[in-house]
Amino acid sequence: MERMQVLNLMSSLKLYGMRVAYDEIMGNAIKRQHEPPKIVGDLQQSEIAEKQARFTDIN
Numbered sequence: 001m002e003r004m005q006v007l008n009l010m011s012s013l014k015l016y017g018m019r020v021a022y023d024e025i026m027g028n029a030i031k032r033q034h035e036p037p038k039i040v041g042d043l044q045q046s047e048i049a050e051k052q053a054r055f056t057d058i059n
Contacts, residue, residue, distance in 0.1 A: 017050025018043045 003022075010019040021043065029039045 015047055017047035020050065021046035 007019055007022060010016075010022065025039060025042045025046065028034070029042070034042075
């Protein structure tokens with residue numbers, strides 16, 4: 001899947017933390033030859049961090 005397709009899907013799913021972190025995580029993953037579960041985990045952690053930051057800003 002092309003990069004823009006992935007980013008558009010993330011936007012459609014409202015995964016803004018993943019979208020923002022995608023390029024950095026993928027760049028590191030390619031450089032360090034990370035396995036897919038590591039990449040997915042890193043993206044999920046980015047999403048959780050973004051949601052927690054947004055929740056903290058609201059309260």
